[in-house]
Amino acid sequence: MAARNKLVLLRHGESLWNKENRFTGWTDVDLSEKGVKEAGDAGLVLKKEGYVFDIAYTSYLKRAIRTLWIVMEETDLMWIPVKKSWMLNERHYGALQGLNKAETAKKYGDEQVFIWRRSYDVRPPSLEPDDPRYPGNDPRYGALKKDEIPLTESLKDTCERAVPYWTSNIVPDISSGKKVLVVAHGNSLRALVKHIDGISDDEIPKLNIPTGVPLVYEFDAEMRPVEHYYIRD
Numbered sequence: 001m002a003a004r005n006k007l008v009l010l011r012h013g014e015s016l017w018n019k020e021n022r023f024t025g026w027t028d029v030d031l032s033e034k035g036v037k038e039a040g041d042a043g044l045v046l047k048k049e050g051y052v053f054d055i056a057y058t059s060y061l062k063r064a065i066r067t068l069w070i071v072m073e074e075t076d077l078m079w080i081p082v083k084k085s086w087m088l089n090e091r092h093y094g095a096l097q098g099l100n101k102a103e104t105a106k107k108y109g110d111e112q113v114f115i116w117r118r119s120y121d122v123r124p125p126s127l128e129p130d131d132p133r134y135p136g137n138d139p140r141y142g143a144l145k146k147d148e149i150p151l152t153e154s155l156k157d158t159c160e161r162a163v164p165y166w167t168s169n170i171v172p173d174i175s176s177g178k179k180v181l182v183v184a185h186g187n188s189l190r191a192l193v194k195h196i197d198g199i200s201d202d203e204i205p206k207l208n209i210p211t212g213v214p215l216v217y218e219f220d221a222e223m224r225p226v227e228h229y230y231i232r233d
């Protein structure tokens with residue numbers, strides 16, 4: 001059998017706002033205690049299963065960055081290069097950021113909240129540019145063009161930034177034989193998986209990626225996905 005290129009995708013461990021059931025998006029909240037443990041467990045299982053990486057990718061958000069740090073520590077790979085990009089950030093949740101998901105469902109109904117959370121192309125209500133949550137006031141996004149800075153995003157919008165990043169940065173590394181780890185977010189990973197597996201717009205609402213469980217993709221020489229599976233202890 002021809003050698004397969006492997007990729008590991010990892011959603012960050014539980015964040016403080018996952019725990020509080022709040023819409024997070026680009027809000028830079030840290031891991032909860034449980035999230036730190038989940039990240040450590042992910043590192044341990046990767047080590048136990050013999051995974052090593054040549055390069056890692058992550059977002060500009062600390063819940064993903066810290067998860068990656070913990071995994072690099074557990075796998076004794078703190079030396080590997082890390083590329084960070086805002087294009088791997090979580091989907092921007094617009095004016096919902098900070099609100100409690102259950103309270104929002106009580107106010108607007110479960111169906112509306114499901115559409116905001118899982119539909120492919122419906123955007124949550126937008127932020128106003130003078131909102132303190134607007135990412136344009138945050139120096140980490142200072143190099144972005146104004147039209148790249150989101151006020152809200154549908155999953156489709158997230159795909160439109162994450163997939164070009166995948167194609168121009170991550171795919172060339174995998175194709176050249178590098179072992180790649182990507183630590184990102186529930187929806188930025190859903191965007192990548194939708195693209196990799198060719199999941200339709202109608203089917204994508206059913207896909208949920210758990211926190212802190214490594215998801216392995218194996219590709220053939222033409223970068224076609226051959227199989228994928230989660231690794232748990």
Ligand SMILES: O=C(O)[C@@H](CO)OP(=O)(O)O
Nearest residue numbers: 022023024025090117186
């Ligand atoms: O709040 C968020 O940013 C995301 C991920 O935690 O939530 P959801 O499951 O609604 O996409």
